[in-house]
Structure formats: structure tokens, C-alpha cells
Amino acid sequence: MGIKIGLVGLGSFGTAFAKLFTSHPLVDKVALCDCEADKIKKILADPYMASKVSPRDCYATLDEICKVDELDAVAIITQPWLHAPQCLQVMESGKSVYSAVPVISLPDNNEVLDWCGKLVEAVERTGRQYMLGETTVYRPQTMFCTRQAAAGAFGEFVYAEGEYVHDVDASCNLRDVRRHRTTGVVGSQYAAFMKKYRDRGCRSSPMSYPTHSVSGPIYAMKTRAVKVCALGTPNTNGDSFFAGDDFSNVTAFYQLANGASLRICELREIGAGSIDRLESETFRIFGKSGSFSANRWEENGRTVEGTAKPLIRKDLTAAEMRDPLPPEVAAAFKHAMNPNAAPHDDFQPSGHGGSHPYLVHEFVTSVAENREPAIHAKMAAHFMAMGAAAHWSAQRDGELVKVPNIG
Helix, strand or coil: CCEEEEECCCCCHHHHHHHHHHHCCCCCEEECCCCCHCCCCCHHHHHHCCCCHHHHEEECCCCHHHHCCCCCCEEECCCCCHHHHHHHHHCCCCCEECCCCCCCCCCHHHHHHHHEEEEEHHHHHHHHCCCECCCCHHHHHHHHHHHCCCCCCCCCEEEEEEEEECCCCCCCCCHHHHHHHHCHHHHHHHHHHHHHHHCCCCCCCCCHHCCHHHHHHHHCCCCCCEEEEEEEEEECCCCCCCCHHHEEEEEEEEEECCCCCCEEECCCCCCCCCCCHHHHEEEEEEEEEEEEEEEEEECCCCCCCCCCCEEEECCCHHHHHHHCCCHHHHHHHHHHCCCCCCCCCCCCCCCCCCCHHHHHHHHHHHHHHHCCCCHHHHHHHHHHHHHHHHHHHHHHCCEEEECCCCC
């Protein structure tokens, strides 16, 4: 017997996940929830959804779908300032929850970390699970480095870098993203919601949403950040997009618990017009025995006695770096993404480096197996704590700041 799952938030991003959740072999039923009825009607009109989605299982509010006892889990893909309280409500109703990134987006770092703590506590108290849908964790580069790290191929970790280079006017235009998020029935409430923070002088920075850059190296190395020194550059031309931000670009340097150093760049005002290149959302890890950078693995196999072997260098394809999905899952996802796929066609993962089907599979199987998901509440909280600490350091002109340890 499979699981029953609800999807809350059916905008462009939520709709992209609807077919994936519906097609997973372990999902028996999908319920839909959005306060705008036209969005639900659009999904119901898709013949592909008919096998697991019924008009009887459609709801207009989170309160309504949380009262549906038969649901095992709910995916929250709503506006980012709503994520944490909505996820908490789902767990309080006895269901596991998947959250789109970030954990929550607010200009008050202390409140962000308070919400993170509430989610960690709710997981422990309710016995339900929380998973953050951070795409970088399921990019092929992260999968490969995670395997190499587990095998000890890096040796002793020395240094790592992570970055998210996304200019406000790049091909995926952040002005358009903000405009879409702040229109419609819910989005139009954003200005009034934010007023109390602006009145208190709360300000954000790119480090308020650090998960794309920090998650790859932290997840692969299975470590955490201890301290950070960060510097930021403010917008200087009066661009209204950055009116609520201290900085448009931030660079942070972390000390990690495993003894390595980590440099992180979160850049939103930078001379780069495309975000579809590896260099815009990537990381590198260097160890004494092996290193990974720009889809290349190099190792000298140095032993603890200090003896190195001849250098091995290999350029890797995305297919070589990815973990395989179970054949039946890959086949189901293939037809969800491409209904016209022929039996001999290969499954081609898509969405943020091919991460979307892997995120859905991890959450669905974690619920079905009643286990902690890979990107659990404490890990998600740590990603946000890294960003908060870096913002505080940059506000203090690079002062060394401890990264809060939540949970």
C-alpha cells in the first residue's frame, strides 16, 4: 500500500512538481490545495493526473487540507515567507511535510532561526518528518562528491567553495520572480505583511537565502560550520530591488567542524547574464588525497604515511555523477516529464540540474518507510543559521561570528 499526499500551492513551481508526485509508484492519491480555483482546474484538466487526483480531493485553504485524516504528508510550495508556519501547522495535524526552499524568508534573522527551532522541536515532539526541498543536494555534482567522501577518497578535507551567482537581471530574472510571488490572492498581501519588519528597520541580504550555495559542500562532507567572517557590498545606484537589503553581494569564509575552510559567495548584482552554467551554482571540494572542481575529479591517493600515487584525472558527465533511481521510479518519471517518450528512450532528469525527481523520490520514500529524510529539519536549520551568521558578520564589517547550533 502506498501513501496519500497533498500539494499546497499550485503556481508555476508547484505545478512542476504535481506530475512527479502523482507519477511516483508509492503514491496512491494526491490532494490539491490552492486559494485560486483556476489553478486547481488547470491541473484537473490534465488527463495524466486523473488516475490519482479527484475533484473531491481539492481544497481552498491549508486549514481544510490539514483536516483530511487520510493524508500521510503534505508538500508546501507556497510563497517563501509562509513556509515555516505552514509546515508547522501540517506537522501539528499529524502529517509529514515537504517544504520548498528556503525554510522561511524574512528580513529578521532572529525570527528565522526561531522558526527553525520550532520545526526541529515539532519533528521530535510529533514524530512526523520535515524535509527541505533543496535542489543542490540532488545535483549530480553533490551525489558524486557524497559518494567519494563516504569512501574516503578525498582524504583529509582542506578547503571548499560554494557559490550562487544569480544577477538580478540574469536569464531567470529575479524582478519577474518577485513580481509573480507578490501578485494574486496571497502574493498581494506581501507589502502589508512586510511593513512591520521595515518599520523596525529589519533588512535582508543574499545570505537570507543561502541554501543553494552552502548545501552542496556541507552535505557532501557531512560536517557543519562553526564560525564565519563575511563582507558585503551594497547596491549603490538606488535600484529599488535592493531597497530592503544591506548588501547585494556577500562573500563569507567559514571554519568547519571537520577542520576545513569554506568560502561561500551569494551574488545578486554581478556582470553575469546567465545562470544556466555550472559556474553559477556550484561548489568545489579539495582534500589531501582527492579534489573535485568543475566536473573534474583528481586524486593522488596519498596515504597517511605521506606517499602519493600517480595522479588520476577524470572529467565526468552528469550521467556518470548521478545516483541511479529505481528502474520503476525512473520509468514512471520519464513518462511524467515526457508523455511521448518511447520505451527505449532514456530517463532525463530535469529541474535545477535534474534534482526535482530525486527530491520527490526521497520525500515519498522517507514517508513510506517512516524514516528521517536526507535534508531533515536540523540540516535545514543549519543552512539558515549559516546565512544568518554571515549576514551578522557582514553588518559588523567582517567580525568573526559563531554559527548558531539549532537542535
